[in-house]
Amino acid sequence: MIYLVLSILISSSLYVIFKLFERFKVDTFQAIVVNYIVAFSIGYLYSPVKLPIQEIPSQSWFLGACFLGFLFITIFNLMALTSQRNGLSVASVSGRMAVVIPIIFGVILYNESVTIVKVIGILLALVAVYLTSVKENSKTIEGSSLLFPVLLFLGSGAIDTLLKFTEVNHVSSENVSIFSASIFGIAFVLGIIYFLYQLLFQNGKNINIKNIIAGIALGVPNYFSIEFLIRALKIEGFDSAILFTINNVSIVLLTTIAGLFLFKEKLEDRNWIGIAIAVFSIILITMV
Template sequence: MIYIILSIFCSVTVAVLLKLAKRYKISIIQAVTFNYLTALTLCFLFFKPDVKIITGTAPWPIYIALAILLPTIFLFLAASVKKLGIVKTDIAQRLSLFIPILAAFFIFKEDFNQLKFIGLGVGFLAIILTFLRKSESKSESGNWFYPIIVFVGFGIIDVLFKQIALHKELPYTTSLFTVFSLAFFVSLIIIIIMIVTKKTKLQLVNIGCGLILGLFNFGNILFYLKAHKALATNPSTVFAAMNLGVIVVGSLIGILVFKEKLTKLNYFGIALALCAVILITISQLNAVR
């Protein structure tokens, strides 16, 4: 259980760091870029990936898609935290699990039970209620765009990572190292272009923050994988504890520390989000039985 707690801590810390980035005027694109430098370095040290086995037969289209999506969605994640706060962004990110579930049903023709359908319905209602406000200006209503992109983006990323896991001839961690390397390369190109066009200036504080961000970003992945390994016979426990934990802890920090304002409907949406995760977890347990 300690690995799940550490994974939750790292995941919520990433959101907190992105929230603080606005206060200290950190360049998000620079932080995201060097976040991947830390992630790929730690991935190399902890997982010892064998890059020699990465050949032309590797799933390169998926690698490249992830290399573009990861930094892009990370930027939308940062914008969502900045515009709408940690509570709503964490829920959008966690409920993105519905995208791979829907893909399993519509694309991979996986059998669904009634509980999973109910869980999906409750989850989508939770999303609507979590972001609902009594009155919104045009500028505020435009902020919906960010968590929606986070929701869809992380869902697609999850589907792509699941596709990588199907390539049994390649260790998952080796593919992970490759994706992080490519994501760093893509982000670095963007930074270089922005520096050349004088749209940004490289600063040590941004590099430092990026390295710290990458530490917690990688920690989230490392401890999540370790939790699945430690509880190999009960993956649903890891799935439920991780998603419920991030929603609860993220909500508490957003409300108590950053004083994010929520309506009664928003609170009800958070409760429904927790119910949705529980229903989907139970449905998965029933499917295994």
């Protein structure tokens, strides 16, 4: 249970950190790149399995880690943009509602049961993303208001689906840390390639000490948010549906509270309704 509690607290803090990046004028992309080398280093040193780096590509989970690394750096940037442009509650709900996507793939790939209640839950989740994302003063609903939350929703769902598939089929308990570290390491390599491209061909900014410090502050909780979640999923006798319910609902509520009290975010009635529907839909989807 302690792993689940830690995962909730740390995952919620990531949204807050991204919001602070905006306040302190941190270059989000540069901080994210630094964050991944920090997360990789922690995971590699922390891992009980001392696997040489050159042997990582030969592991059965390596291909999954490559796809996840690409998704991580892409969706992490989307999470930051959504937190900064739409608010913490919007980013949180969009990311957490993505639990519907692995459920859909479970039905398609593994012939898992589908009920009318689950279908209602999925539809409610989509409604929740819309209601929490749209503000009355938004002039371009399909542009700045809705685009980032929808992309975050789809990308987070892809991560959850692939992470669960790879973890179940290829990752043993002793390999959790090295698997997590490898995902972050691949994300770092991809980030460095794009950073160099920006620097050489798009007049990108040189990295500075502020962005490095911000990346370190992000990398430590980022690594452990994944580590603790995977370890919580491996607890014997702890139903994963209940685990995901507690995890997702708690993160939605904590980040909403943080947005209200730390950043004075304003929520309209429709946004509150969306948050309430989000919590209810997660319960419907994962508990039935």
